Amino acid sequence: MKPSQSKRWAAVTPLAALAATALATLALGLTGAVQAQQSGLVNVDISNVANNIAQNINVDVSQIPVTVQVPIGIAANVCGVNANVLAQQGPAGAACSATTTSTALNQLVQRQIKQNRNR
DSSP: OOHHHHHHHHHHHHHHHHHHHHHHHHHHHHHHHHHHHHTSEEEEEOGGGHHHHHHHHTSOGGGSOSEEEEEHHHHHHHHTOOHHHHHHTOTTTOEEEOSSOOHHHHHHHHHHHHHHHTO
16 A cells, blocks of 8 residues: 555544444434334234134134234234334324234234133
């Protein structure tokens, strides 16, 4: 490396490090915001998919609740709604109707059924 190139490199390196630090900080900040949105629960009406869930978890459909509370990410997936739309509804009023089921939803319903049996 020529002396003039090493001086240029020395000047660019701190700038590159500063830019990388700024990008990493921004990325971590956005990750925290997404996690904060996903911490809320959404009331999901599962009556449209109750038969499917009952079959998937091997219980009688009469044991499937009408609604369950699930994390925003799962609700967005099974309701076909953007998670941001659900998050804007607020923590007390977020609700949607499931149009499909998922392994995560099946597991949550199964857990709720077991909890209700143990009461």
